[in-house]
Amino acid sequence: MYRAPRPLLPYAGEHLQRSWDKAYQDHRRKVQNAQPLVDTRAPPTFCHLQLKVKRLKLEEERLSTIDRNNRLLLERVAHILKTRGQPGSRYDSTDTSRNR
Template sequence: MLTRREVVIEKPFQDRRYNDHRRKVQSALPRIDAGPPREYPHLILKLKKLRLEKDRQGKICEDNIKLVHRMAIIMRTKRLDNINTAPRG
C-alpha cells in the first residue's frame, strides 16, 4: 500500500519516468546495420581502366593505318607475279 506522500509526490515522477522508458523502448531502432554496403560510383566505374582501354584501341588503330600504308606501298612498288606455270607433281 502506498502512503499519501508516495501518492502525491513520488507517484507522478515514477509514472513519468515509466512512460518515458516505454516511449524509448518503442522507438528503439536496431543497433546493427544489416543492409547492403554503400555502393560508391567511383569504385564501380573505373575511369583509369576505361582510359587505358581507349588508349590501347587508339594505338591499335594507328598501327593498323601504318600497316595499310606499308602494304599499299609494297603492292605498288615491289609487286611480283606469283603465277606458277610449272605443272604439279
C-alpha cells in the first residue's frame, strides 16, 4: 500500500509557532543572563592550621636543649683552659704514666 510522504516538520499552527518562539526567546534570555556556578575563590584559611603551636613548642624546646648543651660545653672548655698546666690538674700528663 502506498502512503504519501510525511513532511519533515509537523504542521504547526500560528498559535503553536508563537508559543515555540516565546519559549525559545525565554531560553536565549536565560542563557544570556546565566551566572557562573563554579566557586573559584580560595578556600578559607583557619588560624589554628597556619600557626602550628605544637611545632613552635617543639622547636623552642629543641633550641633550649641546644643552648643548654652549648653552655655546658663552654663551661667544660673554660675549665680545661683554666686548669691546664697547673699542678694537680687531672688533665696533666706528667703526673703518672700508664705505661709503667
